[in-house]
Amino acid sequence: MTHPDTKFVHGEGESAYHYGAVAEPMVLSTTFRRSSDGTFPYGFDYGREGNPNRSELERRMAALEGGVDGAAFASGMAAALAIFQSLKPGDHVVVSEDIYFGVRDALVSHFRVWGLNVSLVDATNVQNVADHVQQNTRVVFIETPSNPMLQIADIGAISQIARAYGALLVCDNSLATPLFQQPLAHGADMVVHSTTKYVNGHHDAQGGIIITREKSDHWAAVRSLQKSFGAVPSPFNCWLASRGLATLPVRVRHQSTSALILAQRLVKHPNVQEVLHPGLESSPYNELALRQMSGLGSVFSFLVRGTETEAIRVAGAVRLFQRATSFGGPESLIEHRASIEGPATKTPGNLLRVAIGLEDVDDLWSDIAQALEAASAGA
Numbered sequence: 241m242t243h244p245d246t247k248f249v250h251g252e253g254e255s256a257y258h259y260g261a262v263a264e265p266m267v268l269s270t271t272f273r274r275s276s277d278g279t280f281p282y283g284f285d286y287g288r289e290g291n292p293n294r295s296e297l298e299r300r301m302a303a304l305e306g307g308v309d310g311a312a313f314a315s316g317m318a319a320a321l322a323i324f325q326s327l328k329p330g331d332h333v334v335v336s337e338d339i340y341f342g343v344r345d346a347l348v349s350h351f352r353v354w355g356l357n358v359s360l361v362d363a364t365n366v367q368n369v370a371d372h373v374q375q376n377t378r379v380v381f382i383e384t385p386s387n388p389m390l391q392i393a394d395i396g397a398i399s400q401i402a403r404a405y406g407a408l409l410v411c412d413n414s415l416a417t418p419l420f421q422q423p424l425a426h427g428a429d430m431v432v433h434s435t436t437k438y439v440n441g442h443h444d445a446q447g448g449i450i451i452t453r454e455k456s457d458h459w460a461a462v463r464s465l466q467k468s469f470g471a472v473p474s475p476f477n478c479w480l481a482s483r484g485l486a487t488l489p490v491r492v493r494h495q496s497t498s499a500l501i502l503a504q505r506l507v508k509h510p511n512v513q514e515v516l517h518p519g520l521e522s523s524p525y526n527e528l529a530l531r532q533m534s535g536l537g538s539v540f541s542f543l544v545r546g547t548e549t550e551a552i553r554v555a556g557a558v559r560l561f562q563r564a565t566s567f568g569g570p571e572s573l574i575e576h577r578a579s580i581e582g583p584a585t586k587t588p589g590n591l592l593r594v595a596i597g598l599e600d601v602d603d604l605w606s607d608i609a610q611a612l613e614a615a616s617a618g619a
């Protein structure tokens with residue numbers, strides 16, 4: 241069997257690019273010629289319906305997640321929301337509480353108005369999911385690890401509950417990547433990614449994708465939404481995301497190693513109250529994370545000793561870390577998460593989320609350490 245790292249570079253088997261090109265060529269054409277008999281010889285007719293670079297990304301991501309098909313979207317949000325758009329008013333969904341705030345926000349502000357019944361539950365406790373599924377539950381949607389709290393949900397246990405009710409289990413795998421976690425192998429039915437993050441990996445292309453374990457009626461609905469609502473990614477962004485896949489294992493392993501080192505150092509820092517990283521033995525999710533994942537990723541959070549004021553002061557004092565949202569690129573980022581999530585946030589005011597990039601780990605440590613000290617000296 242091919243090692244996963246090789247699969248990230250080559251996909252499944254030989255690529256059939258024109259001209260014998262080794263690197264994937266980009267096809268920008270929005271329209272494709274018919275043959276004299278009226279058929280489309282290459283299977284493409286119009287850019288919103290399909291494009292060679294989009295197909296390539298969908299095919300490669302499906303293979304990496306162990307699925308049978310993928311549908312790429314213009315953003316992670318468009319991908320995640322297509323799951324809910326494919327349901328009917330009156331349907332019920334169970335969604336984990338610490339989900340990406342944009343998804344939670346859209347469910348509460350748009351989908352409830354539209355008639356979807358939404359139960360937000362703490363999915364780290366499987367019993368909560370069991371207590372909320374009901375006969376009309378169509379989808380259970382989880383994100384694990386979640387952010388910014390870095391909570392871990394048990395995909396296998398939740399999939400059994402979902403299956404017993406005929407509901408689909410969908411897992412947002414953006415933080416774990418297909419390298420470190422395979423939700424479909426644990427029993428999920430679909431996987432969602434914001435490819436904007438680790439997949440593209442360079443903070444320069446927005447995108448999202450859904451991968452399915454089987455070609456069900458629900459999948460046909462997702463495919464149909466992709467084409468008719470038209471929130472599709474450009475060929476260039478698909479090309480960038482596919483290009484990112486080749487280096488994903490090298491980037492993500494390096495970033496994750498640095499992240500755990502920094503988390504372990506932060507635990508011992510007097511100006512830090514708590515570090516939220518599933519790789520720490522002190523984490524309540526450590527055992528489950530190690531069982532379910534083969535690596536832990538490079539996003540984690542820490543609570544600054546003090547209040548929101550002290551936390552914002554620390555973020556204000558970094559020199560190498562960039563004060564910006566997102567994760568997965570070469571540049572390390574730091575963010576006062578409650579500020580971007582807005583007044584409805586449940587995120588602690590003294591929480592800072594970091595996304596570790598590809599800089600030297602000791603340079604990163606010097607920067608966080610000086611920021612923690614500068615902030616407390618200025619108090």
Ligand SMILES: *Cc1c(COP(=O)(O)O)cnc(C)c1O
Nearest residue numbers: 315316317340412414434436447
């Ligand atoms: C960023 C993110 C999204 C949304 O993706 P966009 O590309 O920003 O639309 C969804 N889920 C998770 C876990 C994310 O980090």
